[in-house]
Amino acid sequence: MDKLDLRILEVLDWNGRLPVSTIAKKVRSNKDVVAYRIKRFQEQGIITRYYPVFDMYKLGYNTSRLYFDLEEMDEEQERRFIRFLDKRINAGLIFRMDYPYKYGIFIWTKSIQEVEKIIRRIKRKLGKTLIRYNYTVICTFRQYPKDYLFNKRHHDTFRSLEPTEKIDYDEEDFKILKKLANNARISTVDIARNTSIPQTTVSHKIKTLEKRNIILGYRAEIDFVQLGHMNFFLEIYLDENKNLKQIERWANVHKNVVWLQKIIGTCDIELEVEVKDRVELEKLLNELRNTFPNIRKIVFWSQEYRKLTFLP
Numbered sequence: 001m002d003k004l005d006l007r008i009l010e011v012l013d014w015n016g017r018l019p020v021s022t023i024a025k026k027v028r029s030n031k032d033v034v035a036y037r038i039k040r041f042q043e044q045g046i047i048t049r050y051y052p053v054f055d056m057y058k059l060g061y062n063t064s065r066l067y068f069d070l071e072e073m074d075e076e077q078e079r080r081f082i083r084f085l086d087k088r089i090n091a092g093l094i095f096r097m098d099y100p101y102k103y104g105i106f107i108w109t110k111s112i113q114e115v116e117k118i119i120r121r122i123k124r125k126l127g128k129t130l131i132r133y134n135y136t137v138i139c140t141f142r143q144y145p146k147d148y149l150f151n152k153r154h155h156d157t158f159r160s161l162e163p164t165e166k167i168d169y170d171e172e173d174f175k176i177l178k179k180l181a182n183n184a185r186i187s188t189v190d191i192a193r194n195t196s197i198p199q200t201t202v203s204h205k206i207k208t209l210e211k212r213n214i215i216l217g218y219r220a221e222i223d224f225v226q227l228g229h230m231n232f233f234l235e236i237y238l239d240e241n242k243n244l245k246q247i248e249r250w251a252n253v254h255k256n257v258v259w260l261q262k263i264i265g266t267c268d269i270e271l272e273v274e275v276k277d278r279v280e281l282e283k284l285l286n287e288l289r290n291t292f293p294n295i296r297k298i299v300f301w302s303q304e305y306r307k308l309t310f311l312p
Contacts, residue, residue, distance in 0.1 A: 001227070004029055008037055009046075009222060010150040014157070016050040016184050017218035046226055050184035053143060053159055053216040054177065054310040060166040061108035061312070063138040064115055065263075066122070067101035069131040082306050084125055089118055090312040097233070099301040101134065108312050136265035139163060146222060147255040148229070148274060154253040159216045167212060172197050176205055177215075181311045184218040221308060229274045231258075232281055235267040235299040236288070244269060247292060256284055267299070 001009075007027040011018065020038065024031040041047040056063060073081065085091045085105055093106035109115050115135070123130060142160040175195045179186055188206070192199040209215045224231065236247070244262075251257045251271055259272035275281045281300070289295055 004033075005037060005041075006150055008034060009041070009220070010145075012038070012047065012050075012220035013149075013222060014145045014217065014219060016220040017052075044226070046223055048221045048223055050218065050220050051309055052177075052180045052184045052218045053161075054181070055161055055164070055214055055216055056108050056310065057161060057164045058167045058212070058214050059169065059177075059311075060110055062110070063141065063161075064107050064109065065104060065136045065138055065265075066107065066119070067097075067104045067134040067136075068122070068126070069101045069133070070103065070126065071129045071131060073129070081126075085122075086307055088125075089122065091307065092309055092312065093305065094307040095303050095305045097301050097303040100299075101132075104303075106138070108310075134266075136263050138261055138263055140260070140262040142251075142260040143219075144252075144258050144260075146224065146258060146274065149222070149224070149227060152255055154255055155257070156253075158252055161216070167214060169209075169214065172201070173205055173209060173214075176202060177209070178311055180206075180215070180218075181309050224274050225304075229276055230278075230281075231272065231274050231303055232300050233303050234271040234273065234285075236269050236271065236295060237297040237299075238268045238292075239294045239296050241268045243292060243294065250288070250291060254284075256280075 004027060008023060008029075011023050011026050018026075020035045021031050023038075024034040027034065038047070081103070082094060085094050085103075089105070089107065091105035092108055093104075095104050096102065097104060107115065107118055109118070119133070119135070122133075140160065140162045142158050144155050144158045147155055172195070175197065176191055179191045179194060188199050188202045191197070191202045195202070197205075206215070238244075247269055248260065251260045254273075256273045256275055257271055258274050259270075261270040261272075263270060273281070273284060275284060285298055285300070288298065
């Protein structure tokens with residue numbers, strides 16, 4: 001990958017819906033060259049999809065996470081289980097982990113009763129294959145750009161989803177959001193064709209949803225593994241949590257942090273990082289420990305995403 005490739009990926013990482021002409025201006029290159037390279041990223045699987053980031057709280061949804069510890073499955077059983085989580089449970093995020101559970105999902109629901117129904121349905125599906133599960137409420141989750149890929153020293157922006165009041169929206173808004181959730185680069189013409197909403201209305205509503213911060217942004221999902229990096233999830237336990245804000249500020253600027261979560265559940269704060277190897281991970285962990293001596297323990301494991309989308 002050359003410098004132009006990285007500049008294009010940097011734009012798409014945080015502004016995945018920009019027209020090719022605008023991207024070309026930002027990276028100071030020819031429109032046709034940029035279009036060719038984006039197409040090549042997609043064909044090579046470096047960019048796997050484009051997705052929007054919605055403020056689910058404003059849409060009236062709460063965010064929950066479920067972990068599952070399972071008996072051993074063969075490849076076909078795992079594929080069927082993932083299809084079940086995707087199609088029947090409508091999980092927003094599906095990820096596989098190597099410790100302490102096997103699979104995890106994010107679900108967006110409007111009531112605790114919905115959560116209970118989902119858990120019952122999963123338990124019926126898995127039967128004795130399910131060894132144990134863990135339920136967590138996500139209070140805050142924050143996304144950061146993949147600045148480590150672009151030779152940046154630190155983050156200069158992030159997107160944070162925190163509990164807030166629901167905002168009114170109509171059925172047409174929701175139809176448009178669903179189409180964007182499947183493909184953030186879908187054109188307003190295609191949305192209009194698929195929803196029977198006039199194109200001018202679609203364009204106006206998308207701009208309004210952006211202004212109201214229901215749509216927070218659009219991202220390209222970049223396969224960081226192909227680019228030589230690994231993902232690790234960190235659970236951080238403190239002897240007292242008076243300095244949570246300082247840890248947040250540390251994460252807000254650290255180039256390798258890609259996700260932050262504050263939860264009602266196990267630990268004090270969670271971080272997700274992407275690094276080149278275990279050596280770089282250990283360096284990051286030591287930096288954390290030295291900066292915040294009240295850290296009692298950091299539990300970490302590698303994980304891989306099987307699905308990432310917003311809206312149930």
